Amino acid sequence: MKPFTLAPVLAVLGLAAANPTPTKPEPPSKRASLPTVTVSGNAFWQGKTRFYIRGVDYQPGGSSNMADPLADTTVCKRDIAEFKKLGINTVRVYITDNSANHDECMSALADAGIYAIIDANNPLYSINRADPGPSYNTKYLQSVFATIDAFIKYDNTLAFFSGNEVVNDNVTSTLAAQYVKAVTRDMRQYIKSRGYRSVPVGYSAADVAQNRMQLAHYMNCGSDDERSDFFAFNDYSWCNSNFQESGWDQKVKNFTGYGIAIFLSEYGCTTNGRDFGEIKALMSDEMTSVYSGGLMYEYAMEDNGFGIASIASPQATTVKELSGFSKFASALSANPAPTGDGGFTSTTKSVACPTKDANWLVDTTLLPAIPDNAKKFMSEGAGAGPGLKGDGSQQAADSGTSTGTATPGSGAVAAGASASSSKNAAVRAGGVNAGFDKAPLIVSGLALVLTLTGTLLLNLANAASLLWHAYKSLPSPSNKVNWAGFYTLDPLSPPSQPQLILGPFQGKVACQTIAFGRGVCGTAAATQQTQLVPDVQSFPGHIACDGDSRSEIVVPITVPVCKEGREEEEERRKVVGIIDVDCAEVNGFDETDRVWLERLAGVIARCCDWP
Template sequence: MKGAISSVAVALSLGAQFVLAAPSDVAKRGSGVTPITVKGNAFFKGNERFYIRGVDYQPGGSSKLADPIADAESCKRDIKNFQDLGLNTIRVYSVDNSANHDECMKALADAGIYLVLDVNTPKYSLNRANPAPSYNDVYLQYIFATVDMFSRYDNTLAFFSGNEVINDGPSSVAAPYVKAVTRDLRNYLKEQKLRQVPVGYSAADVDTNRLEMAEYMNCGTADERSDFFAFNDYSWCDPSSFTTSGWDQKVKNFTGYGIPLFLSEYGCNTNKRQFQEVAALYSTKMTGVYSGGLVYEYSEEDSNYGLVTIKGSDVTPLPDYKALKSALDKTANPQGDGNYNKTGGANPCPKKNSPNWDVDSTGSLPTIPKPAEKYLKDGAGKGVGFSGKGSQWAGTASSSNSTGNGSSSSGSSSGSSSASTTSGAAGQTSSAAASGLVKPFTVSMAPVAVSLVTIVSTLFGASFILL
């Protein structure tokens, strides 16, 4: 843990080197891509069903807090591999919102590649152990500035307002804060008349409250519900099958779910990865419920999930790269609409079931902190980037605490808010050492590479990182 912390401290100092700049109109106009929208429980590119065929992209992992979208040269280098693999989406866990991202975003757009972006960073995130103080105006200003910047790119597909904040039963008490953040992000986009980029949550695959978390993100009033739901799933470990992995039961459990669902991380590496799950994920056995997924991860880090190794400017494909390429090449998307749920809609809120789901279904969400209301009206202004001081023990918190679902409070001064979540900037549960992924329907121990940064920030707060 010490090594990760010291590495983060060094990397944070690099933030000042980036030049502050908002996306230019030229970059946006030249995107040449159709923004992705939500219809029922699916994503669409115009009138065509859109399936996420992607990879998680955070070179350096926890040892180097860096912004891959601000590094145009490396971004363009890696785009060639994204195209070779047949990808249409990448996920990035942390960006410096004081940097300029035009060049990389345009290069991605020219290649037909979309971005799913986590809006949090290690220093600007919710603290799952003590969420109330960390849900404050300083935090919201930071993430508002991030969505303000990236909503202007047509190839920004979606924002993750959090990643694995809820990673067991006791931490479910943070769910109302997680949901309030997505509400606030959607409200900010609306009030600032920005493109309504879908906002949702990336959940841990926790068997005791996986379904409850999904239901919670899609219950209550329209302004409080999430645009989509995703979770990190490592339950298919080759050699396996649709039934052996338990994916058939997950499809059954989520049938009828009213918003898009996809895998924000997948690709168990307990055994040699063949990516057999690709054929299932893009088949009509699953596409009525799922909209694809993102493979963990592009670059080889300490947890050995990489598709390539990166040394300086040299990129070398690993066996997993070839295996994924083969699986994707052999697997086409279904013809037509993939049997998606055209009507969509909300579901009932899950009932409290302590200790697995410790959320009162009749409660309300925290209201937006009073000082943050001005950002909805006047805009968030400039982002402070990686060099910022952090938010977890700063600013003014919400005046209302919550223990339940936001069925009665939008938490917005204008009354036009919306819903979902927030966390750190990585891909992993805090208890994970990723030494072995467990059987289906147990807590999935996701990779540790990017996630050590999230663990530190979420459990201990930004002040711990800066010690």
């Protein structure tokens, strides 16, 4: 649930990275006390014992917080104490600083019997799904390889993710799959070339049914050097359900005989009271022959409501265990990892590459060759990592990009290969909906601005302007936005008949008041749920404030309900306003807009002085 897009988040602060310096090849050092985990057949192994991932996704501060929890001993030791109570054996860390020292935190995790799965990308250095070719460049790979250097020396580094949710439900995003697969190939080759131990590398896929199996097959087709060591995907379908009703039985059938290890990189529906019935299934013989466990999303409570622990501030020394904390711990305790080999398959195999169709636009089995300027890293090392204060890589095509397709069996350019352009491929496929690709910059920049002021009216006015100009700078249909702004809760409206009143905005004259439950805005306020409407004319009771609007997204802004000066449990929140963005074209918004606007709503909720 953490897609990375093109904008360098900290560019708003004017920070830049130093040029990397070459490093001499040297053997990895031993820094932890746990036995290493390997992958063999379609399973993970701790020595000769089958290893099941029983962990949590770990991103304190949320996806908009550009901080590495494993580089801050106060933070990591605070949370490791809680991890011990849960009884987990793995954490996934989405953002790390490849210029920082992680010895103390990784050692503390090892002492607690916990492994780490590290995402090699971060919002600054990642593949841009809207235009992947230029973002697959030397500067990007240098950061990826530096992250490998930073963590491969620890025995409790379990695996690396080569990408996270790069391919989503926008069909044109499938064109980015060949670049993600190329990165996976490059990471595995870098580990081998540097003489490191063979830490598994794989991809974390979004919860998108329309392309899940095609993407899984794509990551496991071709020559051995092109295939992933494992495939992981996010799955939130187990809601008030069971093994059959959730569709998990069918997924087991679909992945039976798949050929490599799989696990869930995120799971945990929030509409079922979070009883974590998934764990019983994951640890049962119904699944262990195919799945190797999973990671519950997520540890720290953020605005999306998935967390099981509340942390007041990034540097807080205490943690409030929420209701989901004990439920998750109990589910793990009641369903231990099974003994024996779980019915695993001892041999691995490749599968046939998917063919192009309406949901899958990749029409070649060839991968982009590694950029010429990046080949030196294989022998010289990546050098010092840029960390989280670099200027990013998505606009660094001038550092060197791929000049053709690779010969299967190597990352080198094939003889006679022609230069490829992902942008041209996207145009041939019908164009790219770039979505909210400047979202990290908007969220981080706005957080800075809002923190410096705090005054509600000033903050909303600046936010409306920032939203308007951000959308206008993006490709169609995003630049067809015709209204962007806010409505806030009318403090004079009776509790039995609440209404919204117009706040700061950009666009034409708008409705001054909207009752809860009326139109798209009122529905979002009444339900406390984002309303993503592809065609407003088909929405029951739509209020046509601007007749030019054809699609709309409305995100509620909520704050905790307080009682006697103290926040109640996380389930109790109240609406204080909404973000409303209209587009003059049908289908102007997608899931990317929803995710980042919800994060923006969280920033506004925290940073403004709401009455």
